Amino acid sequence: MSRQMHARRLDGVDKNIWVELTQLAADYKVVNLGQGFPDFAPPKFLQDAFCKAVSGDCLMHQYTRAFGHPSLVTILAQLFGQLVGHEINPLDDVLVTVGAYQALFCAFQALVDEGDEVIIIEPFFDCYQPMVKMAGGTHVYVPLRPRGDSNLSSGDWVLSAEELASKFTAKTKAIVINTPNNPIGKVYKTEELQVIADLCIKHDVVCISDEVYEWLTYDGTKHVKIASLPGMWERTVTIGSAGKTFSATGLKVGWAIGPSHIIKHLKTVHQNSIYHCPTAAQVAVAESFQTEYERFGSPESYFKLLPALLHHKRNKLAACLESVGLQPTLPEGGYFMIADISSISFDSDDTISQDEPLDYRFVKWLIKKKGLAAIPVSAFYSPEHGKEVQNYVRFCFAKEDSTLTAAEEIFKKWGSEK
Numbered sequence: 001m002s003r004q005m006h007a008r009r010l011d012g013v014d015k016n017i018w019v020e021l022t023q024l025a026a027d028y029k030v031v032n033l034g035q036g037f038p039d040f041a042p043p044k045f046l047q048d049a050f051c052k053a054v055s056g057d058c059l060m061h062q063y064t065r066a067f068g069h070p071s072l073v074t075i076l077a078q079l080f081g082q083l084v085g086h087e088i089n090p091l092d093d094v095l096v097t098v099g100a101y102q103a104l105f106c107a108f109q110a111l112v113d114e115g116d117e118v119i120i121i122e123p124f125f126d127c128y129q130p131m132v133k134m135a136g137g138t139h140v141y142v143p144l145r146p147r148g149d150s151n152l153s154s155g156d157w158v159l160s161a162e163e164l165a166s167k168f169t170a171k172t173k174a175i176v177i178n179t180p181n182n183p184i185g186k187v188y189k190t191e192e193l194q195v196i197a198d199l200c201i202k203h204d205v206v207c208i209s210d211e212v213y214e215w216l217t218y219d220g221t222k223h224v225k226i227a228s229l230p231g232m233w234e235r236t237v238t239i240g241s242a243g244k245t246f247s248a249t250g251l252k253v254g255w256a257i258g259p260s261h262i263i264k265h266l267k268t269v270h271q272n273s274i275y276h277c278p279t280a281a282q283v284a285v286a287e288s289f290q291t292e293y294e295r296f297g298s299p300e301s302y303f304k305l306l307p308a309l310l311h312h313k314r315n316k317l318a319a320c321l322e323s324v325g326l327q328p329t330l331p332e333g334g335y336f337m338i339a340d341i342s343s344i345s346f347d348s349d350d351t352i353s354q355d356e357p358l359d360y361r362f363v364k365w366l367i368k369k370k371g372l373a374a375i376p377v378s379a380f381y382s383p384e385h386g387k388e389v390q391n392y393v394r395f396c397f398a399k400e401d402s403t404l405t406a407a408e409e410i411f412k413k414w415g416s417e418k
Contacts, residue, residue: 009133009134009136010134012133013129013130013133013134016126017126017375017376017379018035018126021034021363021364021367021373021375022034022035024364024367024368024373025367025373028367028368028371029371030367030371030372030373031371031372031373031403031406031407031410032373032403033317033372033373033374033395033396033397033399033403033407034363034373034374034375034394034395034396035373035396036182036335036336036396036398037249037396037398038247038249038335038398038399038400039399039400039403040247040399040400041247042246042247042248043246043247043288043302045287045288045291045302046246046248046284046285046288049283049284049285049287049288049291050280050281050284052284052287053279053280053281053283053284053287054280056280056283059279060279060280060283061279061280062279063276063279064276064279064282065276066267066270066271066275066276067091067094067095067096067267067270067271067276068090068094068095068096068255068277068282069096069279069282069283069286070090071282071283071286071287072096072253072282072283072285072286072289073090073091073094073096074090074286075286075289075290075293076088076090076094076096076240076255076257076289077089077090077093077094077257078090078293079289079292079293079296080238080240080257083225083228084225084227084228084233084238085228086227086228086233088257089260092260092263092264093257093258093259093260093263094255094256094257094263095255095256095257095263095266095267095270096253096254096255096277096282097253097254097255097256097270097274097277098252098253098254098274098277099241099243099251099252099253099254100210100212100239100240100241100243100244100254100255101127101254102254102270102273102274103239103240103254103255103256103266104127104128104131104208104210104239105127105131105269105273106256106266106267106269106270106273107174107208107237107239107256107266108128108131108132108134108135108137108208109131109134109135109269110262110265110266110268110269111173111174111206111208111237111262111265111266112132112135112136112137112173112174113135113136113137113173114136114137115136115137115138115171116136116137116138116171116172116173116174117137117138117139117140117169117171117172117173118132118137118138118139118140118172118173118174118175118176119140119141119142119164119167119168119172119174119175119176119205120132120139120140120141120142120175120176120382121141121142121143121144121159121164121175121176121177121178122141122142122143122144122380122381122382122385123143123144123181123182123183123184123377123380123381123389124176124178124380124381125178125182125210125380126379126380128176129382137173138171139382140167140172141381141382141384141385142159142160142163142164142167143381143385143388144157144158144159144181144184144186145157145158145160145388152329152330153329153330153332154181154184154185154186154187154329154330154331154332154333155186155187155189155221155332156329157184157186157329158192159192159195161195164195164196164199165199168199168202168203168205172203172205173205173206174205174206174207174208175196175199175200175205175206175207175208176207176208176209176210177196177207177208177209177210177226178209178210178211179193179209179210179211179223179226179333180211180213180214180216180217180223180331180332180333180334181333181334182213182334182335182336182380183336183338183375183377183380183394184329184331184336184338185329185330185331185332185333185334185336185337185338186331186332186333187217187221187222187223187332187333188224188226189224190224190229193224193226193229194229196226197226197229197230197231197232200232200235201231201232201235204235205235206235206236206237206262207226207227207232207235207236207237208236208237208239209225209226209227209236209237209238209239210239211223211225211238211239211240212239212240212241212243212244212245212254213244213333213334213335214240214245215244215245215303215306215307216244216306216307216310216333216334216335217307217332217333218307218310218311218314218331218332218333219311219332221332221333223333225238226238227257227258233258233259234259235259235262236258237256237257237258237262237263237266238256238257238258239254239255239256240254240255240257241253241254242254242255242285242288244335245303246285246288246302247306247398251281251284251285252277252278252281253277253278253281253282253285310335310397310398313397313398313399313401313404314330314331314337314397316397316404316408317337317395317397317404317407318330318337320404320407320408320411321337321339321395321411323411323412323415324344324411324414324415325343325344326339326340326341326343326344327339327340327343328340329392335396335397335398336394336395336396336397337394337395337397338377338392338393338394338395339392339393339395340391340392341358341359341362341391341392341393342391344362346361346362346365346369347365348361348364348365357376357378357386357387357390358390358391359376359377359378359389359390359391359392359393360376360378360379362376362393363375363376363393366393370410370414371410372407372410374393374394374395375393375394375395376390376392376393376394377389377390377392377393377394378390378392380394
């Protein structure tokens with residue numbers, strides 16, 4: 001027998017829903033409401049800042065400070081220090097990463113030891129689980145569940161405080177939360193965050209808070225940073241994304257912000273893997289944040305204009321889903337909307353395995369028969385809880401009007417066939 005060539009920590013994490021369904025959507029040339037990226041242009045001030053950076057002096061094309069360009073860490077510390085109510089040291093408390101993805105990877109690699117338990121609130125972005133596994137940690141899952149039968153808003157999905165408390169043990173090292181949540185769109189209220197914070201403090205646990213959609217909230221919903229709660233700055237790593245902030249996911253500029261005694265360990269991982277991020281992109285993001293800092297709270301702020309734009313798109317998609325009998329859950333934040341498919345009858349063809357979960361089969365049918373891409377919601381859950389949400393699929397509404405109009409035509413044709 002030949003020697004095993006791969007590391008055992010990779011066992012079970014090789015399959016990826018995005019690879020499979022993105023390829024299927026490409027093969028069928030569908031209207032893609034599956035992948036979570038805007039297909040519209042980022043703001044002109046970001047484009048101008050990037051052009052200016054890449055056409056600048058030679059230093060824009062060379063290495064910069066490994067843990068973040070000085071201009072970027074400075075403005076991040078200035079802005080987010082105001083939001084959390086704590087002075088942030090730009091050189092010690094901020095790490096710039098290759099997107100939020102690498103910030104998460106650094107956090108898990110730096111903080112999780114072999115045998116440590118990490119509580120993951122479901123649904124979760126699917127990289128959390130393999131990243132914890134590769135760090136040697138053990139996943140402990142606690143699901144959000146819909147409250148009542150109406151389920152009209154993402155706010156109706158709630159966490160059981162008793163169930164959460166029961167999952168904390170002497171082995172618990174960290175808890176991971178995502179607010180606004182992908183895929184549900186839930187924005188945690190202060191009192192919900194306080195329950196989590198109290199348990200973190202009681203058990204001396206680190207909170208990794210993924211807040212990449214922090215500027216995208218609707219209907220007056222307010223995003224609250226858990227790091228702003230009493231006693232939480234000292235034990236929270238807040239993850240952010242310039243790609244989500246400025247509708248430019250290809251920038252791949254993210255960050256981790258937290259107390260220096262934690263962030264210094266993320267820096268160790270960063271310097272021994274990526275080393276540093278592209279200089280010009282960091283400078284462009286820094287200038288864009290400076291522009292927004294000067295406009296902060298005004299009607300001209302992109303942080304006001306973007307959610308207003310997406311609010312309209314959200315409502316348009318909800319109407320489309322309802323027109324064919326799907327029941328949407330209106331998100332309080334983020335890019336995404338889930339919909340209940342239980343009222344829809346569909347016939348899977350022979351190429352779709354009947355052993356797959358219902359939502360996987362529905363999504364593949366939707367791609368092949370209707371020309372529309374979505375994502376199964378059970379992909380965001382552990383195997384033990386995924387069965388509870390097989391009646392839901394996720395759609396992305398952060399799309400150009402022409403894309404949503406093309407989707408609308410599909411729904412109209414679908415409705416006429418019923």
